[in-house]
Amino acid sequence: MSGSAGAGGPARRKFEPLPEWAGPATRLQHAARMPDWNAGAVVPPIYQTSTYHFPSEFSEARERGEVHLYTRMTNPTVDVAAELTRDLEGGESALLFASGMGALSTTLLTLLRPGDGVVALESLYGGTTTLLGTLIAPWGIRVDSVGDLAAEAPEEQVPEGTRVVILESPTNPCLHVHDIARWAVAAHQHGAVLLVDNTFATPINQNPLAHGADLVVHSATKYLGGHSDLVAGAVVGKRDLVQRIEATHSVVGASLDPFAAFLLARGMRTLALRVAHQNASARALAEALRGHPRLHSVHYPGSASEAEEQIARRQMRGRGGVLSFAVRGGTDAARRVLRRLRLVHVAASLGGVESLASLPLETSHRHATPEQLARCGIDPGLIRLSVGVEGPDDLKRDVFEALDAS
Numbered sequence: 001m002s003g004s005a006g007a008g009g010p011a012r013r014k015f016e017p018l019p020e021w022a023g024p025a026t027r028l029q030h031a032a033r034m035p036d037w038n039a040g041a042v043v044p045p046i047y048q049t050s051t052y053h054f055p056s057e058f059s060e061a062r063e064r065g066e067v068h069l070y071t072r073m074t075n076p077t078v079d080v081a082a083e084l085t086r087d088l089e090g091g092e093s094a095l096l097f098a099s100g101m102g103a104l105s106t107t108l109l110t111l112l113r114p115g116d117g118v119v120a121l122e123s124l125y126g127g128t129t130t131l132l133g134t135l136i137a138p139w140g141i142r143v144d145s146v147g148d149l150a151a152e153a154p155e156e157q158v159p160e161g162t163r164v165v166i167l168e169s170p171t172n173p174c175l176h177v178h179d180i181a182r183w184a185v186a187a188h189q190h191g192a193v194l195l196v197d198n199t200f201a202t203p204i205n206q207n208p209l210a211h212g213a214d215l216v217v218h219s220a221t222k223y224l225g226g227h228s229d230l231v232a233g234a235v236v237g238k239r240d241l242v243q244r245i246e247a248t249h250s251v252v253g254a255s256l257d258p259f260a261a262f263l264l265a266r267g268m269r270t271l272a273l274r275v276a277h278q279n280a281s282a283r284a285l286a287e288a289l290r291g292h293p294r295l296h297s298v299h300y301p302g303s304a305s306e307a308e309e310q311i312a313r314r315q316m317r318g319r320g321g322v323l324s325f326a327v328r329g330g331t332d333a334a335r336r337v338l339r340r341l342r343l344v345h346v347a348a349s350l351g352g353v354e355s356l357a358s359l360p361l362e363t364s365h366r367h368a369t370p371e372q373l374a375r376c377g378i379d380p381g382l383i384r385l386s387v388g389v390e391g392p393d394d395l396k397r398d399v400f401e402a403l404d405a406s
Contacts, residue, residue, distance in 0.1 A: 015083050024088060024204055025272035032083035032265070046262045047076045071258065073250045078261040082234070084268050085224065088203040089216050091236035095246055096261060100199065100219025101127050102254035103233030105135070107215065108164065110248040111193055111241075114140035116163040119187075121178070122147050123171045123376040125197065126365040132166075147375060148176045152307065154186035162192045167213075169315075170200045170301040173324045173360040173384040174377045177301050177308040180315055184212025193241065199223070199351075201301075204275040205318040214238055222351030223321075226267040226274055230260045274353065274389055278321025282387040285396055286323040294337075294403045297379065299324040321387040322350055324360075326379035333406065334359055334381040340402035343390060350386030355395055357385045 016033040018026075034044065052068040068074045078096050086094035097103040108131070112118065120132055122145040132143045146157045148171065158165060165187040169178040180196060187194040195215045196208035202223045208216050215237035218224055225232060235245055249255070286300035301319040302312035312319065327334040338346045344355040348363040360378050361368070368376070387395065
């Protein structure tokens with residue numbers, strides 16, 4: 001659940017430090033090493049236990065953070081996955097949760113009180129928008145929504161009394177890119193915390209903390225796990241903030257199961273390899289689709305305008321494995337395309353080794369009104385495609401044949 005002692009979480013056992021010059025792909029293999037604790041095992045074991053034996057001097061050891069008490073609070077297997085996430089994002093501390101929404105909701109429960117304000121992009125993931133509207137706002141918390149165009153001037157979008165600013169970059173599903181550093185300055189001028197959902201970009205492509213963000217959240221279900229076989233969430237950031245969230249986490253109980261944490265750590269070992277392939281495949285497919293007669297728009301990070309391209313160049317190392325495209329003819333035409341795909345799975349979620357396609361108005365944004373969809377630029381015929389690790393030429397042929405036959 002927590003990071004290492006160096007990460008600012010409970011001390012328990014310190015992870016072996018890595019050379020500062022080690023890159024992300026190397027760190028994913030060798031961060032979170034504790035061979036003295038794991039009987040020399042190269043692969044950390046699954047601590048499938050609910051509770052732990054108390055040493056004779058438990059109170060003192062607990063105060064020093066050297067022992068575990070109960071798996072709802074801490075677990076050695078979860079610690080490993082948390083440390084990998086913390087290390088890769090460059091944060092001081094990290095927490096893992098049973099889902100991405102568990103991570104976000106626990107964080108907001110910690111940071112907000114009645115009378116506070118939240119500033120959030122209007123084009124956030126639909127679950128986040130629903131959380132803000134149905135749970136946060138009724139508690140007397142002001143929620144100010146900001147459109148993608150208005151978000152180009154963050155200094156004008158953060159009123160007094162704002163305590164949290166929530167940003168996605170790239171956005172879901174139209175892949176708009178927003179200036180994290182500029183938003184950080186705007187948030188901090190009003191004493192607000194900048195929280196960035198980095199699920200789409202992944203820490204391989206972007207590190208929001210390095211651009212001034214205070215907290216990063218992930219649906220670790222997606223790229224971090226990478227194999228569509230687990231559900232998990234993560235929060236990474238400044239030590240003091242994560243420690244506050246940890247106290248809420250322990251009470252709320254949105255804890256990650258040890259076996260899911262084991263799968264998450266295993267999936268993360270190949271994150272750099274997977275993302276490099278997905279970056280290249282998605283970019284190539286987006287470029288190939290431009291100008292296709294069946295489409296009237298193609299979305300890929302940085303492609304919306306020259307201004308967004310410049311932002312993406314500054315803050316991203318790669319553009320990610322998600323693109324979206326709007327089929328002429330609306331929803332029915334898009335459904336015909338989906339039915340003709342032979343390799344791509346028609347399914348919700350993203351970030352897996354298999355390519356996944358869906359209609360946002362039926363999945364991620366199914367609770368949005370037609371007006372909200374229009375404001376976010378979500379066309380009725382918009383298909384979101386998460387590129388997997390298939391052969392790029394095979395994937396291109398599958399998509400083009402589905403378009404041409406529909």
